[in-house]
Amino acid sequence: MLRNSLLWVSTNPFLAERLPRYRFVQKATKRFMPGETFDDAAGVAQALQAKGIATTTTLLGENLNSLDEADLVVSQYQENLRRIKEVGLDMEISVKPTQIGLDFGVDEARDRLAQLANSTDSLVWVDMEASEYVDRTLDIFRSVKEEKGNVGLCVQSYLRRTEADIEALLPLDPAIRIVKGAYNESEAVAFPGKGDVDRGFVTLTQTLLRARLNGGRGRVVLGTHDPRMIGETTRIAFELGLGKEQYEFAMLFGIQREEQERLVRQGHNVRVLVSYGSAWFPWYMRRLAERPANLWFVAKQLVR
Numbered sequence: 001m002l003r004n005s006l007l008w009v010s011t012n013p014f015l016a017e018r019l020p021r022y023r024f025v026q027k028a029t030k031r032f033m034p035g036e037t038f039d040d041a042a043g044v045a046q047a048l049q050a051k052g053i054a055t056t057t058t059l060l061g062e063n064l065n066s067l068d069e070a071d072l073v074v075s076q077y078q079e080n081l082r083r084i085k086e087v088g089l090d091m092e093i094s095v096k097p098t099q100i101g102l103d104f105g106v107d108e109a110r111d112r113l114a115q116l117a118n119s120t121d122s123l124v125w126v127d128m129e130a131s132e133y134v135d136r137t138l139d140i141f142r143s144v145k146e147e148k149g150n151v152g153l154c155v156q157s158y159l160r161r162t163e164a165d166i167e168a169l170l171p172l173d174p175a176i177r178i179v180k181g182a183y184n185e186s187e188a189v190a191f192p193g194k195g196d197v198d199r200g201f202v203t204l205t206q207t208l209l210r211a212r213l214n215g216g217r218g219r220v221v222l223g224t225h226d227p228r229m230i231g232e233t234t235r236i237a238f239e240l241g242l243g244k245e246q247y248e249f250a251m252l253f254g255i256q257r258e259e260q261e262r263l264v265r266q267g268h269n270v271r272v273l274v275s276y277g278s279a280w281f282p283w284y285m286r287r288l289a290e291r292p293a294n295l296w297f298v299a300k301q302l303v304r
């Protein structure tokens with residue numbers, strides 16, 4: 001109920017316009033994002049790298065008003081890629097399809113994703129947004145993957161279709177980040193119960209790790225903070241006889257920090273997603289929806 005309310009707030013333009021003006025809301029976001037500029041993200045990435053943790057960065061923002069805005073997003077990412085190389089950061093980028101023009105057409109987003117992939121030798125990750133975008137996101141991913149190779153895709157275990165999507169993608173040797181999914185979806189497309197979402201996560205993990213065992217070269221990234229999913233992954237890998245270098249864990253900046261460091265100490269690859277940008281409101285509401293207990297931090301900032 002609270003999750004659905006927070007997800008509703010995340011898509012409400014009136015609240016998106018007003019709530020971010022309050023200082024207590026701005027302060028509460030600090031827990032999940034270091035700041036609004038790429039410099040803020042890069043500073044944190046350097047500190048994490050010193051602890052053996054790699055990073056991915058994302059510029060917040062979605063559903064743009066024009067293709068000119070999409071071009072600005074592309075040039076900002078290109079500048080970031082230049083800086084990442086210059087500074088020597090182990091940092092990848094992750095982009096939302098609607099941020100690079102998907103609402104204006106598949107070709108528009110595809111061309112901009114290709115521009116980003118052409119600007120770097122490292123992997124460009126494609127986020128997965130609400131279910132209405134999945135077919136078009138798969139189209140742009142496939143097309144750039146076949147042409148250029150260095151793109152990865154996020155998939156959501158709460159969607160009923162994802163198992164079939166992964167089976168269809170396997171011949172491409174894809175780099176895949178599995179997450180549970182963060183949007184408000186209907187029962188027609190998504191599992192309503194946590195048990196099914198978790199089971200889906202484990203099944204997808206099994207499928208991708210088996211593909212590695214059979215010589216697949218695609219990266220397997222588990223984007224989760226859930227200790228049970230982390231445990232299941234290490235169990236499956238162990239049973240298949242796969243080493244820790246065959247998969248990676250990814251978490252969001254500010255969440256489960258101790259777990260991130262514990263996994264690194266155990267020899268696991270860990271990558272933290274560091275977000276930045278001024279359009280943080282819908283993204284921040286989705287983080288609160290994942291764990292309504294986080295509302296407590298907002299309340300504390302209000303009291304202070």
Ligand SMILES: Cc1cc2nc3c(=O)[nH]c(=O)nc-3n(C[C@H](O)[C@H](O)[C@H](O)COP(=O)(O)OP(=O)(O)OC[C@H]3O[C@@H](n4cnc5c(N)ncnc54)[C@H](O)[C@@H]3O)c2cc1C
Binds near residue numbers: 183
């Ligand atoms: C690297 C990365 C990339 C992602 N990319 C996408 C994407 O492209 N598309 C998409 O739909 N979703 C994306 N997500 C979000 C994802 O779908 C989930 O909503 C989110 O990761 C919470 O699910 P969980 O697996 O951590 O487990 P949950 O079952 O939600 O939580 C398990 C435990 O993790 C901790 N936890 C989880 N979330 C929080 C939080 N916000 N604050 C504090 N503690 C928390 C709590 O201890 C909780 O009990 C991404 C997540 C990560 C880590």
